[in-house]
Amino acid sequence: MCGIFGYCGGKKASEILIEGLKRLEYRGYDSSGICVGNGSKFSVYKRVGKIKVLADTLPEKPFGHNGIAHTRWATHGGVTEANAHPHTDCNEKIAIVHNGIIENYQQLKDKLLVKGHKFKSETDSEVIAHLIEEVFNGDLTKAVKQVLPMLKGTYGLIAMHVDCPDVLVGARNGSPLILGIGNNEMFLASDVNAMVAYTKQVVYLNDKEIVTVTPDGFTTSDVQDNAIHKDITMVETDGESFDKQGYNHFMMKEIAEQTEAIKRGMVGRLNVDEATGHLGGLNMDNAQLLDVERIVLVAAGTSYYAGMTASYLIENLVRIPARVELASELRYKNIIVEKNTLYFVISQSGETADTLFALRELQRKGAHVLGICNAVGSTIARETDGGVYIHSGPEIAVASTKAFTSQLTALYIFTLLMARIRHLSFEQGKEFINAFNELPALIEEILSADDKIEQIADKYYKSQSFMFLGRGINYPVAMEGALKLKEISYIHAEGFGAGELKHGPIALINEQTPSFFLVPDDALRDKNISNMKEVKARGGKIIAVCTNGDDEVKEIADDVIEVPKIMPCFYPFLLVVPLQLFAYHCAVKLGRDVDQPRNLAKSVTVE
Ligand code: M6R
Numbered sequence: 001m002c003g004i005f006g007y008c009g010g011k012k013a014s015e016i017l018i019e020g021l022k023r024l025e026y027r028g029y030d031s032s033g034i035c036v037g038n039g040s041k042f043s044v045y046k047r048v049g050k051i052k053v054l055a056d057t058l059p060e061k062p063f064g065h066n067g068i069a070h071t072r073w074a075t076h077g078g079v080t081e082a083n084a085h086p087h088t089d090c091n092e093k094i095a096i097v098h099n100g101i102i103e104n105y106q107q108l109k110d111k112l113l114v115k116g117h118k119f120k121s122e123t124d125s126e127v128i129a130h131l132i133e134e135v136f137n138g139d140l141t142k143a144v145k146q147v148l149p150m151l152k153g154t155y156g157l158i159a160m161h162v163d164c165p166d167v168l169v170g171a172r173n174g175s176p177l178i179l180g181i182g183n184n185e186m187f188l189a190s191d192v193n194a195m196v197a198y199t200k201q202v203v204y205l206n207d208k209e210i211v212t213v214t215p216d217g218f219t220t221s222d223v224q225d226n227a228i229h230k231d232i233t234m235v236e237t238d239g240e241s242f243d244k245q246g247y248n249h250f251m252m253k254e255i256a257e258q259t260e261a262i263k264r265g266m267v268g269r270l271n272v273d274e275a276t277g278h279l280g281g282l283n284m285d286n287a288q289l290l291d292v293e294r295i296v297l298v299a300a301g302t303s304y305y306a307g308m309t310a311s312y313l314i315e316n317l318v319r320i321p322a323r324v325e326l327a328s329e330l331r332y333k334n335i336i337v338e339k340n341t342l343y344f345v346i347s348q349s350g351e352t353a354d355t356l357f358a359l360r361e362l363q364r365k366g367a368h369v370l371g372i373c374n375a376v377g378s379t380i381a382r383e384t385d386g387g388v389y390i391h392s393g394p395e396i397a398v399a400s401t402k403a404f405t406s407q408l409t410a411l412y413i414f415t416l417l418m419a420r421i422r423h424l425s426f427e428q429g430k431e432f433i434n435a436f437n438e439l440p441a442l443i444e445e446i447l448s449a450d451d452k453i454e455q456i457a458d459k460y461y462k463s464q465s466f467m468f469l470g471r472g473i474n475y476p477v478a479m480e481g482a483l484k485l486k487e488i489s490y491i492h493a494e495g496f497g498a499g500e501l502k503h504g505p506i507a508l509i510n511e512q513t514p515s516f517f518l519v520p521d522d523a524l525r526d527k528n529i530s531n532m533k534e535v536k537a538r539g540g541k542i543i544a545v546c547t548n549g550d551d552e553v554k555e556i557a558d559d560v561i562e563v564p565k566i567m568p569c570f571y572p573f574l575l576v577v578p579l580q581l582f583a584y585h586c587a588v589k590l591g592r593d594v595d596q597p598r599n600l601a602k603s604v605t606v607e
Helices: 013-022 051-057 105-114 126-135 140-150 250-256 258-266 286-290 301-317 353-364 379-383 402-421 426-447 450-460 472-489 498-503 525-537 551-556 568-589
Strands: 003-008 031-038 041-048 066-072 094-099 155-161 168-173 178-181 186-189 201-204 209-214 217-221 294-299 322-326 341-347 368-373 387-389 465-470 492-497 515-519 542-547 559-563
Touching: 003 013, 003 094, 003 155, 003 168, 003 209, 013 031, 013 051, 013 066, 031 051, 041 051, 066 094, 066 155, 094 126, 105 126, 126 140, 126 155, 140 155, 140 168, 140 209, 168 186, 186 209, 250 258, 250 568, 258 402, 258 426, 286 402, 294 301, 294 353, 301 322, 301 341, 301 402, 301 472, 301 568, 341 353, 341 402, 353 368, 353 379, 368 379, 368 402, 387 402, 402 426, 402 568, 426 568, 450 559, 450 568, 465 472, 465 498, 465 525, 472 492, 472 515, 472 568, 492 498, 498 525, 515 525, 515 568, 525 542, 525 551, 542 551, 542 568, 559 568
Parallel strands: 294 322, 294 341, 341 368, 368 387, 465 492, 465 515, 515 542, 542 559
Antiparallel strands: 003 066, 003 186, 031 041, 031 066, 094 155, 155 168, 168 209, 178 186, 178 201, 209 217
């Protein structure tokens, strides 16, 4: 989704801004732009399409040491140069970049039009530049502080003014903004990845905070002018991970990295001596965990499916009710927060607006909410009452892969801990840990069968529609498989509980609609086989993902992908990998933009 970046220092700003934008590319965007201070005027460049197009249009000569930049993902107004940020006021003395949505922009714009302001775009964001113009009286921070209370909605924004050279003013409310502290240079960005190449010292701004930045310092305050003390944090993100490291796409690299990511997520968290899990970040002792009577997992997209998978495991092993909620729904449903209930918000990016606002709504109602996040220092990670980092490393491809299995890793360890506090015996805990430890090698085995999966993709990639069917703990995996395929190949795909087939979806079966069946050797295998036969009887093609050597499944299915045998509750980790690979190969064969599929953003920071 939109990314913002600002620079203020002694170097050639345009080069640093373009580099920063490239590091925001993975979030998804449709146009971009920069504004650089250039003596008594601004130089603004905007382009539709890739950052490279923008970079190629910039003049060679240096033209300024401070500036702001933006990658836009259209919300208000089409994908045009005029609608791309930065936006300027009537006299082109003020420039702003903005993430988020100004909900009352039309009312504000109407008033500004009456006052004679001339607008150049259809965006909601442009009103901010004109509002600053209205109130500016030589002090940019003061002007921004006067404008912020007029805005209804969400923002992460940076403003600059030609009359205030070497000053950037940033503010946040519901959209992330981070300050980077360099050597006589400062950075502002919506994503720490934009600045890690230049500095590892950062300050995470909270909502309603305003920062004024010059090359050699910064001040933070609120709209009432109260100074706010901020701690400086060292980030550990590794800039090199932005390399494809020989892979054609980040997605394939991230699928392959799953074995290492799972191992990282397990380190120090499986206590073999006591056959239990250890998660220090929960900030809850065993007595408090024993008081938990119910678990609610809240998330969006792939993270939701990870939560749904965990809900099956928790009910089965911990023997307490567990349910999953879509963050986008929870936010508006006036949820009943129950006592003795532990809430989890799950988010790879830690910035998903729906999940963040669901978290705040839960906290407002008194819930204790833990986070499961990948992005260290992200807003959700900071605002939750405790939680677990999944440590899967930066996930760049829009389609989430390694974050899913890493989220499962954290949730499975949590389940082990909770189950061992209750009914799971020492021996059962040990068996669970043994199976856990087998996972990386087994996933490696599946990855080595990639050629076969590619051949199957070659046979089916021209299909118009797919069904994904699974039962029990593998039902969410079926839905995740369908999500992967649709988002990167644009092929229509739906995931269903296989038991639902006869309740409607079977009407879709014909020779042109292949079905993926997840049919490992678990307690529901025979039920799945019956469903496969029903599909077969209606001429449907079947691709089955089953356990090694399952001859009965092989006989019914048209194509088979085998996964190694494991303790049944761990099959989601194994079954999802072929589905990721299948989606990847279909997308490549169809010539899709695998890492940045159309219309999608990596981090959905607006609702
Ligand atoms: O960063 P989050 O985990 O909160 O993101 C949630 C969804 O937006 C995300 O999983 C999305 O569905 C992915 N594109 C799936 O591949």
